Amino acid sequence: xxxxxxxxTILLFVAVGGSAVVLTRETAAxxxxxxxxxxxxxxxxxxxxxxxxxxxxxxxxxxxxxLMILLALARVKKQGQKQKRREQENT
Amino acid sequence: MLAYGAMPPVGxxxxxxxxxxNSLTVSERHITDAVTxxxxxxxxFDTLGEEFILFTSVLGVVVLMRRQKDEPAxxxxxxxxxxxxPKPSDAARVMSFALVxxxxxxxxxxxxxxxxxxxxxxxxxxxxxxxxxxxxxxARYSDLKRVLPDKxxxxxxxxxxxxxxxxxxxxxxxxxxxxxxxxxxxxxxTVTGGGMVAFIDLGVGLxxxxxxxxxxxxxLEELLEDKEx
Numbered sequence: 001x002x003x004x005x006x007x008x009t010i011l012l013f014v015a016v017g018g019s020a021v022v023l024t025r026e027t028a029a030x031x032x033x034x035x036x037x038x039x040x041x042x043x044x045x046x047x048x049x050x051x052x053x054x055x056x057x058x059x060x061x062x063x064x065x066x067l068m069i070l071l072a073l074a075r076v077k078k079q080g081q082k083q084k085r086r087e088q089e090n091t
Numbered sequence: 092m093l094a095y096g097a098m099p100p101v102g103x104x105x106x107x108x109x110x111x112x113n114s115l116t117v118s119e120r121h122i123t124d125a126v127t128x129x130x131x132x133x134x135x136f137d138t139l140g141e142e143f144i145l146f147t148s149v150l151g152v153v154v155l156m157r158r159q160k161d162e163p164a165x166x167x168x169x170x171x172x173x174x175x176x177p178k179p180s181d182a183a184r185v186m187s188f189a190l191v192x193x194x195x196x197x198x199x200x201x202x203x204x205x206x207x208x209x210x211x212x213x214x215x216x217x218x219x220x221x222x223x224x225x226x227x228x229x230a231r232y233s234d235l236k237r238v239l240p241d242k243x244x245x246x247x248x249x250x251x252x253x254x255x256x257x258x259x260x261x262x263x264x265x266x267x268x269x270x271x272x273x274x275x276x277x278x279x280x281t282v283t284g285g286g287m288v289a290f291i292d293l294g295v296g297l298x299x300x301x302x303x304x305x306x307x308x309x310x311l312e313e314l315l316e317d318k319e320x
Contacts, residue, residue, distance in 0.1 A: 051209035052126045055201065059217040064303070067224065071310045078314070 010044050027073050031066040038062035121276040122206040122285040131288045135270040139255055146252050149302040156309050187229035194222045202296035206285040212292040216299025232315050244304045251298025
């Protein structure tokens with residue numbers, strides 16, 4: 001019985017986490033929320049008795065994915081700043 | 092909600108293959124982790140394809156981000172005298188520094204104990220690949236490059252990817268089937284259980300960690316280089 005409660009609880013958390021990821025509008029903040037959502041998913045896999053998947057998901061979803069998002073974001077911002085600076089020099 | 096209620100209860104096993112795998116892995120293959128047994132022993136050939144998916148995608152990233160002939164190499168931005176990137180906070184740096192060694196140790200543990208407890212080559216390799224990221228968080232990019240030169244990462248990834256095929260080929264050369272387990276199956280529950288799975292695990296761990304470290308280094312290089320466009 002407590003197993004059912006645990007499973008229902010973690011599924012509810014995952015649903016709330018997913019909505020939170022979608023409803024976060026700022027990209028840098030969204031990367032952090034995606035990382036936490038990856039942690040929630042990892043716990044979900046663990047509760048459903050798949051520890052191998054949980055291990056992989058923990059590193060990929062909570063570490064590598066937000067890292068890629070943040071790196072791409074920083075690169076785009078840097079390019080934007082460079083363009084702005086060049087426009088200011090030209091005018 | 093209706094669909095959720097109509098589904099069979101969790102843990103409802105319908106497949107005979109699942110039953111067979113669960114009952115036979117310990118007695119026949121001496122491996123206590125059924126997932127690793129299926130991945131590397133019972134269905135080892137599929138894992139070869141999976142490993143090469145990762146290898147090919149890292150190859151794609153390398154090819155996409157290679158230096159064009161007319162792009163000059165610039166200085167890295169965290170070494171310029173102005174230091175345009177803010178330093179990470181002290182708390183982050185201390186935590187990352189404290190966590191690098193345990194992460195490497197834990198990753199090695201997960202790689203080598205794939206046949207005993209949940210884990211295996213893929214999981215351990217990914218954990219190992221996150222250690223350089225922690226190192227970058229507490230130091231500068233030049234320190235990361237000093238610890239993890241490009242050649243080392245390339246060689247480890249190549250050894251891992253080729254090792255799988257070499258092990259399989261060695262089985263064929265010794266008169267068996269491709270990837271047949273020719274080593275004596277050790278005691279189940281220890282690292283020696285499953286014979287050849289330990290070596291395949293090491294190969295896959297090397298390949299996955301090398302591949303992800305390559306991707307990480309490429310992304311960081313792409314970000315931090317002060318290129319003139």
